[in-house]
Amino acid sequence: MGVTAPAGFTAAGVPAGLKSTGKNDVVLVRNLGPDFAAAGVFTSNRVAAAPVKWSRQVLADGRIDAVLLNSGGANACTGAEGFGNTHRSAEYVADLLKVSAGDVAVASTGLIGQQLPMDKLLPGIAAAAAALAGTQDASDQAAAGIMTTDSVSKQVSRVVGDSTTGQVIIGGMAKGAGMLAPALATMLVVLTTDAALTSEQLDAALRSATAMSFDRADSDGCMSTNDTVLLLASGASGITPDAAEFTAALTDACQELAARLIDDAEGAEHTIAIRTFNAATEADALEVSKAVSRSNLVKTAVFGKDPNWGRVLSEVGTTQAAFEPDELNVAINGVWVCKNGGVGEDRSLVSLEDRNVTIDIDLNAGTAQATVLTNDLTHDYVHENSAYSS
Amino acid sequence: MGVTAPAGFTAAGVPAGLKSTGKNDVVLVRNLGPDFAAAGVFTSNRVAAAPVKWSRQVLADGRIDAVLLNSGGANACTGAEGFGNTHRSAEYVADLLKVSAGDVAVASTGLIGQQLPMDKLLPGIAAAAAALAGTQDASDQAAAGIMTTDSVSKQVSRVVGDSTTGQVIIGGMAKGAGMLAPALATMLVVLTTDAALTSEQLDAALRSATAMSFDRADSDGCMSTNDTVLLLASGASGITPDAAEFTAALTDACQELAARLIDDAEGAEHTIAIRTFNAATEADALEVSKAVSRSNLVKTAVFGKDPNWGRVLSEVGTTQAAFEPDELNVAINGVWVCKNGGVGEDRSLVSLEDRNVTIDIDLNAGTAQATVLTNDLTHDYVHENSAYSS
Numbered sequence: 001m002g003v004t005a006p007a008g009f010t011a012a013g014v015p016a017g018l019k020s021t022g023k024n025d026v027v028l029v030r031n032l033g034p035d036f037a038a039a040g041v042f043t044s045n046r047v048a049a050a051p052v053k054w055s056r057q058v059l060a061d062g063r064i065d066a067v068l069l070n071s072g073g074a075n076a077c078t079g080a081e082g083f084g085n086t087h088r089s090a091e092y093v094a095d096l097l098k099v100s101a102g103d104v105a106v107a108s109t110g111l112i113g114q115q116l117p118m119d120k121l122l123p124g125i126a127a128a129a130a131a132l133a134g135t136q137d138a139s140d141q142a143a144a145g146i147m148t149t150d151s152v153s154k155q156v157s158r159v160v161g162d163s164t165t166g167q168v169i170i171g172g173m174a175k176g177a178g179m180l181a182p183a184l185a186t187m188l189v190v191l192t193t194d195a196a197l198t199s200e201q202l203d204a205a206l207r208s209a210t211a212m213s214f215d216r217a218d219s220d221g222c223m224s225t226n227d228t229v230l231l232l233a234s235g236a237s238g239i240t241p242d243a244a245e246f247t248a249a250l251t252d253a254c255q256e257l258a259a260r261l262i263d264d265a266e267g268a269e270h271t272i273a274i275r276t277f278n279a280a281t282e283a284d285a286l287e288v289s290k291a292v293s294r295s296n297l298v299k300t301a302v303f304g305k306d307p308n309w310g311r312v313l314s315e316v317g318t319t320q321a322a323f324e325p326d327e328l329n330v331a332i333n334g335v336w337v338c339k340n341g342g343v344g345e346d347r348s349l350v351s352l353e354d355r356n357v358t359i360d361i362d363l364n365a366g367t368a369q370a371t372v373l374t375n376d377l378t379h380d381y382v383h384e385n386s387a388y389s390s
Numbered sequence: 391m392g393v394t395a396p397a398g399f400t401a402a403g404v405p406a407g408l409k410s411t412g413k414n415d416v417v418l419v420r421n422l423g424p425d426f427a428a429a430g431v432f433t434s435n436r437v438a439a440a441p442v443k444w445s446r447q448v449l450a451d452g453r454i455d456a457v458l459l460n461s462g463g464a465n466a467c468t469g470a471e472g473f474g475n476t477h478r479s480a481e482y483v484a485d486l487l488k489v490s491a492g493d494v495a496v497a498s499t500g501l502i503g504q505q506l507p508m509d510k511l512l513p514g515i516a517a518a519a520a521a522l523a524g525t526q527d528a529s530d531q532a533a534a535g536i537m538t539t540d541s542v543s544k545q546v547s548r549v550v551g552d553s554t555t556g557q558v559i560i561g562g563m564a565k566g567a568g569m570l571a572p573a574l575a576t577m578l579v580v581l582t583t584d585a586a587l588t589s590e591q592l593d594a595a596l597r598s599a600t601a602m603s604f605d606r607a608d609s610d611g612c613m614s615t616n617d618t619v620l621l622l623a624s625g626a627s628g629i630t631p632d633a634a635e636f637t638a639a640l641t642d643a644c645q646e647l648a649a650r651l652i653d654d655a656e657g658a659e660h661t662i663a664i665r666t667f668n669a670a671t672e673a674d675a676l677e678v679s680k681a682v683s684r685s686n687l688v689k690t691a692v693f694g695k696d697p698n699w700g701r702v703l704s705e706v707g708t709t710q711a712a713f714e715p716d717e718l719n720v721a722i723n724g725v726w727v728c729k730n731g732g733v734g735e736d737r738s739l740v741s742l743e744d745r746n747v748t749i750d751i752d753l754n755a756g757t758a759q760a761t762v763l764t765n766d767l768t769h770d771y772v773h774e775n776s777a778y779s780s
Contacts, residue, residue: 047707047715047731077703079716079732112700113733222687225704296686297612310502310615313467317437318613325437326469341437342469343503 002139002155005171006194008032008234011138012131013145016124018072018110018117024145026124027069029190030097030132035235038064039203040105041210043227049076050083051106052226054090058105062199064232065103067190068093069146070121071175073110076225085116092122096129107188107228109148109175143173146188150175154260158249160195166239168195170249174257176264187214189229189257195246196235205247206231213254216286217373219265221294229254259373263355268375270302270352276321276361277369284321285370288361291315293374302357303376307350309338312359322365329362392529392545395561396584398422398624401528402521403535406514408462408500408507414535416514417459419580420487420522425625428454429593430495431600433617439466440473441496442616444480448495452589454622455493457580458483459536460511461565463500466615475506482512486519497578497618499538499565533563536578540565544650548639550585556629558585560639564647566654577604579619579647585636586625595637596621603644606676607763609655611684619644649763653745658765660692660742666711666751667759674711675760678751681705683764692747693766697740699728702749712755719752 003011009031013024031038040059042052058064068089075082086106094101108116132138143153154174161167176187197205210229231250262271274292279285292298295315301308309330316328330338335350337343357376393401399421403414421428430449432442448454458479465472476496484491498506522528533543548560566577587595600619621640652661664682669675682688685705691698699720706718720728725740727733747766 045704045707046709047703047718074700077700077728077732079730082732112698112704113728220686222685222701223704223708225700225707295612296610308502310464310467311612313437314435314502314613314615317435317615319436328437338467338503340469342467342472 001136001157001171002143002173003029003171003190003192004134004136004139005157006169006192006234006236008194008236009192010132010134011142012128012133013141014124014127014131016127017120018070018124024141025070025072026121026128027142027145028093028128028132029067029142029192031065031232031234033234035196035233036063036065036103037197037199037202037233038062038231039199039206040228040230041206043224045223045225047077047225049074049108049226050078050086051075051108052228053083054086055105055107055228058102063103064105064230065099066093066097067105067107067230068125069107069188069190071109071146071148073108073114073116074112074226075108075116076112078113078115081115085118088118089121089125092125093129096126105230107226109146109188109226112225146173146175148175151264154257156253156256158253160241160246160249161239166237168193168237168239168241170253172253172257174261176261187224187227187261191231191250191253193233194235194237195233196238196240197233201243202231202233205243205250208247209251209254212251213258216371217258217262218290218293219262219375262373262375265375267378269378270357270376271355272302272357272359272374272376273371274359274361274374275369275371276363278366279363279368280322280366282368282370284363285368287319288316288321288363289370289372291319292359292361293372296377299374299377302352303378305352307332307337307347307352312361313338313341316361321363323363327364329364331360333358391526391547391561392533392563393419393561393580393582394524394526394529395547396559396582396624396626398584398626399582400522400524401532402518402523403531404514404517404521406517407510408460414531415460415462416511416518417532417535418483418518418522419457419532419582421455421622421624423624425586425623426453426455426493427587427589427592427623428452428621429589429596430618430620431596433614435613435615437467437615439464439498439616440468440476441465441498442618443473444476445495445497445618448492453493454495454620455489456483456487457495457497457620458515459497459578461499461536461538463498463504463506464502464616465498465506466502468503468505471505475508478508479511479515482515483519486516495620497616499536499578499616502615536563536565538565541654544647546643546646548643550631550636550639551629556627558583558627558629558631560643562643562647564651566651577614577617577651581621581640581643583623584625584627585623586628586630587623591633592621592623595633595640598637599641599644602641603648606761607648607652608680608683609652609765652763652765655765657768659768660747660766661745662692662747662749662764662766663761664749664751664764665759665761666753668756669753669758670712670756672758672760674753675758677709678706678711678753679760679762681709682749682751683762686767689764689767692742693768695742697722697727697737697742702751703728703731706751711753713753717754719754721750723748
């Protein structure tokens with residue numbers, strides 16, 4: 001489980017005092033090779049943090065030897081000094097690990113607009129470098145070190161292939177508190193594998209996997225300045241897996257991590273899967289699911305255990321997707337409360353007691369579909385709203 | 391003050407039992423002429439309520455003799471039966487007032503997906519028709535009758551022109567609870583004037599006024615199925631005002647009503663004016679102000695009295711507006727906490743104790759500007775989020 005699950009990786013997480021809690025906040029993940037291929041996806045926010053700008057440069061040649069991560073500070077909107085600090089951190093890692101600074105990716109999470117305390121970060125890096133290990137404990141310490149308001153750490157592993165073809169392993173860790181997350185719910189993910197794949201192959205697999213996982217998890221509609229997903233391949237297994245099989249396993253791993261991010265969203269009481277189907281195109285289905293996932297009124301209704309399908313329909317009506325209003329059907333937890341754009345089955349049949357909620361939206365316009373994960377909006381904030389119609 | 395302020399209008403509001411509270415819920419506004427010119431703007435939601443569909447038809451000839459409004463039910467997603475009920479209500483008003491049903495506009499607000507109780511609505515219409523009067527009290531009763539979760543009724547009046555040119559009066563009323571409003575914060579507005587203007591002139595003035603007022607008030611990003619803004623002109627003054635002067639006064643009246651809708655948003659503790667300036671185009675400025683107004687993280691920060699400019703910058707970064715990240719400046723209540731995309735003046739200088747908050751965003755890319763009004767997100771829901779960095 002985690003980033004040390006595949007052969008060829010070590011990791012460490014240590015407390016360096018960046019977080020006032022004294023918990024782990026500086027993390028290293030090292031690829032021992034023999035391959036050092038890598039791929040990454042980053043936030044599309046035009047106000048990108050210094051470590052995002054740095055890591056994009058690092059990835060230009062498709063190689064990463066080590067990843068430095070920290071919680072306790074996003075290093076975003078910190079100007080030339082902030083970029084200089086990221087650069088200096090990477091140089092320091094490179095010196096300690098005897099690698100090139102241009103092959104050290106950096107990812108940060110925390111408050112925007114504050115310089116990182118380099119007097120704490122550099123000793124933390126030294127401690128982490130000294131603690132690097134391939135054990136499960138090292139993986140656990142690393143996963144803990146990237147947490148901010150996460151209540152649990154998130155790690156994952158998958159096996160690709162069988163005894164005939166040979167097996168490769170995918171490991172990973174993620175942080176992100178979803179809804180209401182401070183400093184914009186930065187999502188940091190590091191995935192590792194001992195498969196022998198080129199950076200181009202990794203890039204194709206990672207883009208496909210993230211499009212079907214993290215890109216379809218939307219807790220509060222707010223895009224971070226720091227989102228980073230990295231995939232490192234050591235080639236230590238000596239096996240090059242079937243591309244489709246590898247991509248499927250990577251997608252599955254990313255979907256598990258995405259679901260766990262949404263499950264751990266601060267204050268959330270429900271995880272909501274919004275599936276739009278019978279759409280003319282997948283883009284239509286995604287537009288509708290995303291629109292509904294961003295509706296505070298839908299989210300407050302779910303918190304209030306109110307199967308308020310009118311709010312779903314109203315949100316569908318704001319999209320450009322192909323549909324006729326009087327041909328829309330909506331089910332909440334399997335009960336078709338809206339049929340043909342109007343009242344359907346008895347809404348009192350819907351139970352919203354369970355953590356997991358499904359909203360199915362039938363556009364009646366084709367055969368495509370897409371699912372987006374989100375959570376409810378909770379607490380007294382929504383009291384008036386959620387109590388109104390129930 | 392209100393819809394009876396201009397000459398040529400009567401109004402009434404009565405309790406008919408549509409609302410469980412026993413408060414006024416059926417309203418009539420009648421134009422006594424001699425002119426019956428009118429204009430209207432409606433929700434752009436593709437899932438439009440029956441009264442919206444009906445009133446669009448009524449306005450096709452630019453004439454409205456009377457407006458029937460009700461709270462206690464949106465009559466949205468109610469199918470053929472719902473549209474039939476709107477039609478039947480208009481016919482009933484027409485019979486009572488001896489006008490054509492095709493000149494009776496209808497507007498509704500309340501829960502989506504439920505049929506209106508016609509056994510209560512029709513007697514309510516009869517009572518309202520009998521109570522029609524041109525008094526301030528009648529105007530007050532009408533304004534009260536369209537309230538849902540509004541804590542106060544909203545009325546306005548303006549005078550256009552002077553003793554030389556002759557004066558015309560604009561009156562108006564609005565409802566809408568803004569953030570967290572049940573049944574999608576439906577906004578209903580009726581504006582009246584005794585000016586002698588054609589429906590084309592009214593339409594031009596109304597579109598200009600709403601674009602600069604209601605279109606720039608965004609409490610929770612959710613678009614209603616029922617939003618309706620109507621402007622009726624009786625011509626009773628016999629005066630045709632200067633078009634620019636009339637439009638300016640109408641815009642001013644609409645801006646006052648829009649501000650009062652945002653001020654009355656459920657649970658809100660702050661009204662936030664987000665002004666983007668030095669933009670390349672007005673569209674850029676509007677895109678940025680709207681994006682920031684829809685950020686739950688910015689809104690929770692304001693609730694927590696936390697001048698978290700990083701969240702503002704991060705939201706700006708999601709737009710397509712012309713700017714360079716390191717040329718952005720942000721002021722919160724006049725303190726330039728962000729300069730050149732990084733740390734600016736001391737954030738502890740910002741006071742967020744007052745109800746009214748201004749966020750100024752300098753794109754440094756031109757000379758255009760736009761302001762959007764919104765409110766904060768409040769209550770325990772935001773506790774963790776708002777407490778994080780303060």
